Amino acid sequence: MLLPSRRASGGWGQGGTEAVLPRGLGGLENGEGLTFEPTRLREKWARERSQDAQSLAELGRPVKRAGARKPRLALVFGDLSPDAMQLQMISVASVLEAMGYEMKVFSFGDGPCSSIWRTIGIPVEILPVDTKLLTSIDWLDYDGMLVNSIEARPVFSSLLQEPFKSVPVIWTVQETSLAHCIREYKSSGMTQILGGWQEVFSRANVIVFPNYILPVMYAAFDSGNYFVIPGSPAPAFQADRFIVKNYDKDVRISLSLGPRDFVIAMVGSQFSYDGLLMEEALVLQAVGPLLQQYPSENSTQTELKVRILTGNQTDKHRIALEAIALNVGFSRGAVEHVAVEDTDNLLAIANLVIYCSCFDEQSFPNVLVEAMILEKLVIAPDLGMITKYIDDGINGLLFPRKNIAMLSQVLLQVVSNGELSDLGKNIASVGKARAKDLMASEAIEGYAVLLENVIKFPSETLTPLTAGEIPLPLKQEWKWHLFEGVEHLYNVNESLADCKMLQKMDWHRNRKDDPHSITPKIDETFSAIAWREERANGIMSAKMKLEEEYLKERSDQPHGTWEEVHRNVKRVDRMKNELHERDEKELERTGQPLCIYEPFYGEGTWPFLHQSSLYRGIGLSSKGRRFGADDIDASSRLPLLNSGYYRDILGEFGAFFALANRIDRIHKNSWIGFQSWRVTARKANLSKNAESAMLEAIQTQKHGDAFYFWVRMDQDPRNHANQDFWSLCDAINAGNCRLAVLEAFQRMYGFQLDGDLSSLPRMPNDGDTWSVMQSWVLPTRSFLEFVMFSRMFVDALDAQMYDKHHQTGHCILSLHRDKHCYSGVLELIVNVWAFHSARRMVYVNPETGAMQEQHPLEGRRGQMSIQWFSYATLKSMDEDLAEEADADHPDRRWLWPQTGEVVWQGLYERERTMRQQEKERRKQQTKDKIQRMKKRARQKTIGRYIKPPSDDAGRLNDTRTDS
Secondary structure (H helix, E strand, O other), X not given: OOOOOOOOOOOEEOOOOOOOOEOOOOOOOOOOOOEEOOHHHHHHHHHHHHHHHHHHHHOOOOOOOOOOEOOEEEEEEOOOOOOHHHHHHXXXXXXXXXXXXXXXXXXXXXXXXXXXXHHOOOOEEEOOOOOOOOOOOOHXXXXXXXXXXXXXXXXXXXXXXOOHHHOOEEEEOOOOHHHHHHHHHHHOOOHXXXXXXXXXXXXXXXXXXXXXXXXXXXXXXXXXXXEEOOOOOHHHHHHHHHHHHOOHHXXXXXXXXOOOOEEEEEEOOOEOOOOHHHHHHHHHHHHHHHXXXXXXXXXXXXXXXXXXXXXXXXXXXXXXXXXXXXXXOOOOOOEEEEOHHHHHHHHHHOOEEEEOOOOOOOOOOHHHHHHHHOOOEEEEEOOHHHHOOOOEOOOEEEEOOOOHHHHHHHHHHHEEOOEEOHHHHHHHHHHHHXXXXXXXXXXXXXXXXXXXXXXXXXXXXXXXXXXHHXXXXXXXXXXXXXXXXXXXXXXXXXXXXXXXXXHHHHHHHHHHHOOOOHHHHHHHHHHHHHHHHHHHHHHHHHHHHHHHHHHHHHOOOOOOOHHHHHHHHHHHHHHHHXXXXXXXHHHHHHOOOEEEEEEEOOHHHHHHOXXXXXXXXEEOOOOOOOOOOOOXXXXXXXXXXXXXXXXXXXXXXXXXXXXXXXHHHOOOOOEEEEOOHHHHHOOOOOOHHHHHHHHHHXXXXXXXXXEEEOOEHHHOOOOOOOOOHHHHHHHOOOOOHHHHHHHHHHHHHOOOOOOOHHHOOOOOOOOOOOEOOOOEEEEHHHHHHHHHHHHHHHHHHHHHHHHHHHHHOOOOOOOOOOOOOOHHHHHHHHHHHHHHOOOEEEEEOOOOOOEEEEOOHHHHOOOOOHHHHOHHHHHHHHHHHHHHHHHHOOOOXXXXXXXXXXXXXXXXXXXXXXXXXXXXXXXXXXXXXXHHHHHOOOOOOOOOOOOOOOHHXXXXXXXXXXX
16 A cells, blocks of 8 residues: 655655554554655656657657667766675666666775776776865766765766756765764754755665665655665675674674584564564564473583564563563573674674564565575575575475464475575575575666656767666676675774765765864855955945936037947946956956856856956856856846846856957957866866967967867767768757758848758868857857847747747757757857858867868858858848837837847937927026026115124214313
8 A cells, every 4th residue: 555755755665654664663553565766756757858859859840869878877976886786886887878878986995996997998987085176077077877885976066067057967876874973963952064065965866775774764864756666685795794703602602602503593574573573582482492302401412592683672562572582492592682783793604594574565675685694594485576586495494474373394305404404505505605695686777767757868968778688698697706806895883884884975065063163263254254345336326327317417528420439438337347346366367368167157167268358258147156257247248148047048148248248348359269167067168278279369360260170070989880061960960950950040141941951051071070068269259149049039939949848848949848948050050150240260189289271262152152151141130130129119029129239210319309408498497597697687776884883983983072
């Protein structure tokens, strides 16, 4: 019976019982019918498949896969020490490689397994172990990621940032250490640590566990993305490790056993439920008849001892079981409990192992796998998940789950005269041979199925084999032979490594909360100073702008021609933006002929951006900008980029349009260039020698009005078959690049070609190459001409695809939902413009700086469509669109006016007229004011005012007389 888990979206269910917990953490009233189903994930996958099929059918045009390269996967590890995780993933990777995948291993620590990975043909790269630094890897180069173990968490510092948030991540978690720490974190109020782990667990598309107990232990982090792929070499690996140690005598002493005791180990489910005591009592009762084969407890000969593997059971449970054992006939001390921590020790010294739980689980118990590897006879009830892997009488023995009393007869068949019979030994031997690779096929196939559901492969990738097409010999065993001769194979203390790793991670995470830490205080001080300076600068800037507005209103504009007035106004606007202190890079950039801009989006790109004055970053969003860097905010220069839809779909072209919008305010160099951060990630960026060579060629005008580029199409990983221009464009755009470009040109130029692909501009396959990845340099004037063309081309694409793409997320240029719908077309269109506008196309070797002209102008005669790409044609079309936007104000949704300036001659004339009218209005206001002053009534003078003399003056004029 399947019921939802504690979360509405989870996958745990049980028939009217409380939440399932591991032993010691709770109990169940009824263990039957408990299942874990990844309901939310499966519903999501089914819904996506249905929506994809429906949306693609509604497009009206077929999409197809070209298959130009293999699908790529990144495998990330905490370290490369030899352990069960490495064995499992090497086995899985070997099969995935045979299925058609291409892989690369990344690890935060080196180890002996690095040589094994290289042996099977998979390269290895060691990453820096600093959880606070972003990883300098372009994860967009990979179609998906398989992250393995908790120790690989530092990779999420990049995966939680744009632009890597969309990379599919499958995270395999096999450790229990973090689960044991959750309760401690909660009780200690470490909410920040819990929130950090919750965020990381939610980022992964799927969290994979090797058994059904781990999802319960990690329930606090469940966001509906848990998935179980049962089967792991961990039990076999653990058993082999114990065999190597070989200290049987010490183990027997620690478990209160004699050297000749016949030991029966009773094991059971990892889950705790109310029927457990009854099942243990029934098994003890079934073992009772074997006591007749052993002498009394005072004898020095072999004794029968039973050890029950259990969790943290209550005192009542222990006392009740002791009473039952005494009632059956066992002596005091013959039946005892053993802690879970001693599982390996108990299984190693046991003569036979009885699985006493009738709890019907979904996977074969790991404890039985380990027992079989140790060549122990396994006896278990006939549960469905057990009968799938144990053949009764071949590699184990079964007894009816509904009649446990039959267990006595089974035991009497294999225990004779107080010893294990030959039959029992033979069965145990066969069990050992089969158990080492038990469930390997299911685990390997499980990963293949998971990749099919999680990863959406782009159109240029080859389709890998499906899980059902994997040959059986490839998947039926783990690659044990690759680990033969590996040093320190069984000497790794995994639990200790986990604890140290968690302590280190948590210290990094909470270092800023340590009152004794000096660095946080310094950081906070500088942060406060920076914010105060920023606030003061903002207030000063606002005051200066307000004063400028007042002065502009009070003063008349200078006389001269309209062009001079327009130039002066722009100069004043530029001065407003220059009222800040320039840093050294900006001052250096002013005096050089070239500035190369690096468009970026998100903090994940920061490690790939340059710091020199030749380069300048331009952020496509106001978020994720580098603090203190001289980056340009593209969204403030082009409000269209505030729309997430257009920011994603335009990509680098959003930066082109933002820079071209009133370019003289921000760019003062005669040449302009762009370099994708992804080129730097591939180490294909310009070296110092190449930069110097290009600057010299620009200053000497070696090639004139040229188009320089340094990333070649014939060396692109997507072009293994060395296809021609239009074939590659079709390959990376679901086979519809030519159709999309043709329709866009028809909308731009207003002619009909009825789908005739031969009418497309010719891009000859003459042995030369083309530019990819938007890394090139142009004269600034030519760049503005290219932007003029691009704005009309992008507008035509938008009119063609917006409705369906905005509603469904699908377009004819992608096989799946893709927010970067026509980015593949935009990446290559600069070649069409450069070739047909008669620009010299020069390839620059990014390492040496050597230059070689591609498609020489002399050989292009008769191949260029100059009439459609000339400046005069484009300028005329641009003015027509500007006039329509300015004069008609169309009500339809129209992208073109939002991508830049709307300028035409009529606009200049209207502005000049308006300014003249404003000037005349002010003159008239002045005249009217003077006239009012002249005509206003004045009061006539009534009389002259004579100041009376003072009292002192009167006394001086008096005549003095004698009395």
